[in-house]
Amino acid sequence: MVQVMENFIAVYQALPFLLQGIITTLGLVLSALFLGFIIGVPLSVGQVFGSSWTKKFIGIYIWFFRGLPILVLLFLFYYGLFNMIGLNLSAFVAAALVLGLRSSAYQAQIFRGSIQSLGQGQLLAAQSLGMSKGKAIWNIVLPQALRMSIPGWSNEYPAMLTESAVTYAIGVMEVLTRGNFIASRTYRPMPIYLTCAIIFLILSYSGMKILHILEEKVRIPGFEE
């Protein structure tokens, strides 16, 4: 009984410190997803409509970022590349960049699948009206492909959320880093890490809910589930 009480008190005392980590975790996840999106969309377009050289280059980019463990990428960029080119980035910014670039590779594949499943007809119809290929992609292909991508894209959020904890390794003050800090001082790993776990679960649940609402909102009338 005393044990339980002490655990509660430990969690209660640690909670404000842990909760502050949510800002860092969410900030990291959202900026990585955003970066992944704005890089991933052009990558996917290049993969479908680009020249053979463009396709080859993007293929290598995607292979690189999907083929390496996140830890390797983090160390390589944070301790290696960024230092080498004289970029003095904070751990947070470096982590957001690395996670974002990695996510762009995954997101590009999701968008590419949607663009390809759209078929050639939409592009042909737009071009037959005098639209340039660029205008057709921007006005006709992407609005449809991005909508179709939402269910697949929804995986990126929980994936990114769980992966974000790895940035603990370079000292980003996200939820797990903070939990680890407290657990090693209070010698109460179980309640503290459990609290961290619950925080992650709540974040992932609410994120998925929001994505689901978005999916409903942009659904094209007349299309069934």
Place this chain on the structure above:
Amino acid sequence: MKGPEGMKQKKELILQIKDIHKSFGGKEVLRGISFDVYKGETKVIIGPSGMGKSTLLRCINQLTFPDQGTIWLRDQEVTHHNLREINLFRQKIGMVFQDFNLFDHLDAVRNVEIALIKVKGMGKKEARKKAMHELKKVGLGKQASLYPAQLSGGQKQRVSIARALAMDPEVMLFDEPTSALDPELIGEVLGVMQKLAREGMTMVVITHEMGFARSVADEIIFLEKGKLLESGPPEILFYQPKYERTRRFLFKLTELYGDLNGKK
């Protein structure tokens, strides 16, 4: 048989197709096709499938580039131009596809107006007015706010006709516009096309609807093995074809699609 009579006498040349060749993967699907289309005229192209009819149509608006030969719109050559100029030509050459290819994320009226806004740079209000006008013309004024997935096949095809008409094209190309439709929906699309022909629109139509061809076509072109085997006004081609091959093909069509008077 059709159209304001005056137009036919002037014989204004709209489209010239000159010696078009096209191969895909070593197989020559078009082997030197030539014909002219005059203002207000309706040309109907028939022939066995897989014999390059669609490819020919796509060569006309450069969705496919011919290997050899030239296309002329009035006195301007369409072929061998850069993409920017081709985009200008495409605005003047409307196209209707077999499977509609409506933009699924836009409702009917926005399907029609989007190219007016994005290509012609028309203001939104003006584009909406023009789009509504075109939709009413194909009998879909009330369906303006429905999305493609909420429309029947015949309605979809009529929206796509309106979409092409909105650009005020010089000539309209129809690539088997009724082949993907249920039999009971074919009539409404043919009706719209008939009306267009009567109003003097210049049209090139690939179709197997022989009743339509008979009542609307000024000339029927029979394509076979990538060549123009025979052409002529429907009265001649249907009843006194030069070639046995043409006669056999027409016989097959009437077996499938009803007799030449359009009765099923």
